[in-house]
Each structure stands twice: as structure tokens, then as C-alpha cells.
Amino acid sequence: MTMATWGAVLGGCLGLGVMLIVARLSTIRRPQLSVRVLPYLRDLPEAAQALGAAPRTQLSPTTAAAGVFGPMLVSAGHLVERTLGGSASVRRRLERAGLQRSVQDFRIEQVVWGLVAFVIAAAIGVVRTLAEPSAAISSLVVCALALVLGVMARDSHLSGQVKRRERAILMEFPTVAELLALAVAAGESPVSALDRVVRRSGGELSRDLAKVLAAVRTGEPVGVAFDRLAATTGIPLVARFADGIAVAVERGTPLADVLHAQAADVREAGRRELIEAASRKEIFMMVPVVFLVLPVTVLFALWPGVLGLSFTTP
Template identity: 35%
Template sequence: MSAVSAAACAVILGAAFAAGALLIAQRIPRWAAPNLTRRIAPYLRDVADPAGLTPLQPAVAWRGWRSARDRLAAGWGGGASGDALAQRLRQAGLAPDVVAFRATQLGWAVAGLAIGGVLAVVLTVSGRGGLIAVLLPPLLAVIAIVLCEQRLTARARRRIARLEEELPTVLEFLALCLAAGEGLRDALRRVGDVGSGVLTEELRAAVLASGTGSNLSDALLALGKNADSPALSRAIEHLVAAMDRGAPLAQVLQEQAVDAREDAKRALIESAGRKEILMLLPTRWACI
């Protein structure tokens, strides 16, 4: 047995021993006295923990890992890149917590590193190791980081695309409610209650923000800024300008709905032009 094969076997045996030791340690009862939070939790359940008793604190090693992970994620997600990431998280419908996303991304990287290590050990034991076995763990870690990033970007794009698809219908429904004599806040609330799409969800959040102390115009402008959709931002800016000038809101919304439909038609034609060759493939296969 060569030295590399012996090292691979040692890694396998060490990993198996560590897994067994951790499983045994998890089953050992906790003999230490509960901390202060655990002792007073039953008397403060309605205030501090409505769901029940506070769970036991994690182990010291797990707390150390979480602390190190959060510090690394906080340093990784700062600056202008952190602002751009927070914007993408809002577009994807997630909480704009950059540190939490970087921590998830770091977890993906550790998982990729572990999978790469296992594959490298398997390749080494089977006698096909070498440079690929050395490069496989960091390569899989980088791939995991990129996949996590691309997954968020794709989710944000899909959500913005659905929002832009729903925009003409929502604007027309708002114009209909306003023409029937309802106020703008009531019309927005009605659309949020009736609809079930992405845009109606954002409108519900804007109405809730306006009902808890924020101005309706500011809530709508914040909605357009967070969505980062040109069609929605343009419609909201025209709506806010009409509110400030006292112009008829129903007519403004109807015009913006027409513009949004024209933009959607133009985007569809441009997409068909970019995919013209791909659209010919089914015809080619049918001829064959």
C-alpha cells in the first residue's frame, strides 16, 4: 500500500470514528444545571416565548462555529456588493439579510468541500488519484458558491418577470376601482385582497406600511425602488405625480396599463428575435 492510499484510508477511518463519537456525544445527558434563561422561561412564556419553552442552548463547538460563520459572512457581505445583494434578495422576495445569505453560501461551500474530499478519497483508494484529487475539493466549493449565487439571481429574475406580466392587469383593475368611486388606498387594499400574484403581494405590503405611519406615496416609491422594474417604477412615478397635482388617477392608470402592455409586446418581439434560430429547430425536426 502506497503512502497516498494509507493517508486516504486514515481519512476514512478518522471520519468514521469522528462521526461515531459525535453520535455518542449527542446521546449523553446534560448534567450541567440549566442557565438563567431556561429557568425563568416558564414564567415569561407569554412575553418572551409564546411557542413554549426556550430550547436548550447548542453545544459550545456549535456556538463557536456559528459565531465564526457569522463574522466571516458579515465581513464578506459589506460595501457596495452587500447593497447589490440586498437589492437582489428583495427582488427575490426574501428578507434583505446579507449576512444570513452569505452564511448560507458559506454552508454550501463547506458542503461542496466535504463532498469533494469524499470523492478525492474514493479516487485515491481506487488508484486514480493525482492532481484531480487535490483540485476536486476546492473546485466543488467554488462551484457551490457560484450555484448559490446563480440560484438567487435566477429567482429574482423570475419574480421580476412575473411582476411585469401582472402589471397591466393590476393597473387596469386599479383604474376600474378608482372609476367606481373608491379611494386609492381602498383600491390598493381591494387589489391586494383579491389578487394572489407577486405584484399584489407587494401592494399588500405597501398598504400595510402606509397604514402603520408611512406615507402612501413614499410606500409606493419604495415599492418601485425595491422591485427595480422600469415599467413598475414609471407607473408609480406617474401615479405619485398625479396624486400631487390632483390629476384623475383612473385615466393615468389606464394609460400606464396600455404602456405596460406595449412594453411587454416589445420585449416579447425582442426575445423572439434573439431566439430566432432556436425557434426553427422544432420545424427542422418535424421535416426530418
């Protein structure tokens, strides 16, 4: 191969490399699709964070375990689903708890919880078996019970998450309703008032209202969006609030009066719940009085007389 041929090959490679560099630079300088679309999706819950920086992927231990032991965990999740059933109830509770995961992911979490309980019980059982060989059968039974209890404990934890979130929503509801009523009374439309309240508040109820606002901004009617909120929430007061807003928007009734009345109802319901909780715990409040304060009082009253009798008795 002559020098001219080598020069042509090297020149062609150099030209191809320059073309690739220019094409790559033009691609980098071109705005990405996400950058062009995200300014119109500011009402989504995590749009502000996405505008500032790329969203960080949060990998839970369950997700990592599912990536390593995927097939086995998926099969075990299907087995738990066939055994326990109730996927509709689980999906409903996941929505009410505000967890962005599917029923299958929850079943995998149940399997992981059960395996962790099984490993702990197995470790204790091995120690017991080494000390006492006759305890092997009972250790196996305890391991099986630990596996079942671990699976059920994740389901119970989900119910606890739902209750805590609903309690937080009830605590936030009067303030959010009053803010909406003030914004509507000031002359803003329901959507503008909802946008103002969502941008200036934080909490579980604000996240739900942010989803409603995002649905409205994408073209869904306000009444339909609030009807969906009323159907998915598990709190009667919030469902009544969403129904009231939907009816007020559709029929043109005074929305500020409706919101003020609902906020007053929620405060009255919270006051009644506090009184009922105090009445239920009245007996527990008497325990320190009866078993601690009263014996000490009797002892202080009788002890000098007992000492006097012991001094005067021959």
C-alpha cells in the same frame, strides 16, 4: 415542632398555592397584547394568518445549521463578505427577490452551499484516491474549486430568484393596474382602491402593494410610500407606475386614465418582448427542419431511384 405549627405551615402553603392559581388564571383570562393590537394591523402581509392562529416558525436547513455551527458559520460568512464584498448589491437583490433575510444570513447560506459542494467533491476525491493514489493532488484542487463554485452558485441562484420574481410581477401588473383603475373610476379613493385590490388578489406585486398599504395605514403619506416602492423596485415599468400614482395623488391628476395608460404600455411591452424572443429563437426553430425533416424528405425522394438503379445495373 408541634402539630399547631405544622398546621400553620401547611395552611400557609395551601393559601400561597391558591393565591398563585388565582393570579395565573387572571393572567390567562387577560387578553394578550398581540390580540389587542393585531385587529388594527390587518393590512400587514401575514396579519390574517396571525389573527387565526399563532404564526408558525419555518426553520430552514440553513437556520438549523447556523444554530448548531453558529460561530464557525458566522466567521466564515464574515470571511466571504470581506473577500467578495458588494453587500449593498446583495441587499438590493434580496429586497428585489422578496427574501426576508439579512446580508449575513445570505453569506451563511453561501458558506453552506460551498461546504456541500466541497463534501461532494471530497467524497468523489476519496474514491478516486483509493483507486488511484496519484490523483490526491488533483482531488484537492477539485475540492477547492467546488468550494468556490458552491459559493458563487448561491449568488447566481439569488440573481435567478430576482429574475423570476420580476417576471411574475410583470405578468401580474396589467391586471392589478386595471383593477385599480376600475376601483378609482368607480369613485373610491386611492387608498381604498389599493385596499380592495390587495385583499382580492395574490402574487408578488400584491405583496409589494400590501407593504405600501401598511405604510400608508401607519401614517405615511401615499406619495412617500409609492416613492419608496419606485426606489426599491428594479423594474422600470413598476417604478413608473409608482411615480405616476404618487404624482396623481399629490397634484390631483386623473388617476384612472394614468393606470389605464400604464396597463396598456405594459401589455404592449410584453407583446414586443414576445416578438423579440420569437425572432431570437428563429434559428433554433430551423434546426429540426434542416437536420430532421429535410434529410428524411431527401431520403424519401432519392431512395426509390437508388433502388431502381441497383435493380437495373448488371
